[in-house]
Amino acid sequence: MDYYEILGVDKNADFESIKKAYKKLAKKYHPDLNPNNVEASEEHFKKINEAYHILIDDKERKKYDQFGSDYIPRKAPDWQATNVWTGTWDYIR
Numbered sequence: 001m002d003y004y005e006i007l008g009v010d011k012n013a014d015f016e017s018i019k020k021a022y023k024k025l026a027k028k029y030h031p032d033l034n035p036n037n038v039e040a041s042e043e044h045f046k047k048i049n050e051a052y053h054i055l056i057d058d059k060e061r062k063k064y065d066q067f068g069s070d071y072i073p074r075k076a077p078d079w080q081a082t083n084v085w086t087g088t089w090d091y092i093r
Contacts, residue, residue, distance in 0.1 A: 003051035003064060011065070015056065022052040 004011050007021040025048045027033065034041035054060045054073055064071045 001047070001051075001069065003054050006047050006051040007055065009055075013055075018052065018055050022048065022056075026052075 004013070007013075007018060007025065009017055009021050013021075026045065029041045029044045029048060031038045031042040031045055050073060054064050054071075060073065064073075
């Protein structure tokens with residue numbers, strides 16, 4: 001997957017160019033704005049978001065530029081519910 005192609009920006013694009021391209025495409029392909037084709041727009045919207053978050057982060061962008069299509073983006077850790085008391089009430093009081 002070519003993140004630069006997805007956003008329609010040059011490989012030397014700066015922060016503002018990437019941000020501008022993302023906003024334009026996000027608005028165009030947002031599933032809420034495409035009720036007649038939700039599934040396709042949702043899939044494209046996910047790709048746009050992934051491309052944006054990789055290219056906007058300098059460290060991730062360098063890794064992507066180095067490894068290209070072999071690059072695997074970092075993922076947020078899986079959320080897990082817990083029954084352990086965290087002491088939240090101490091912060092609320």
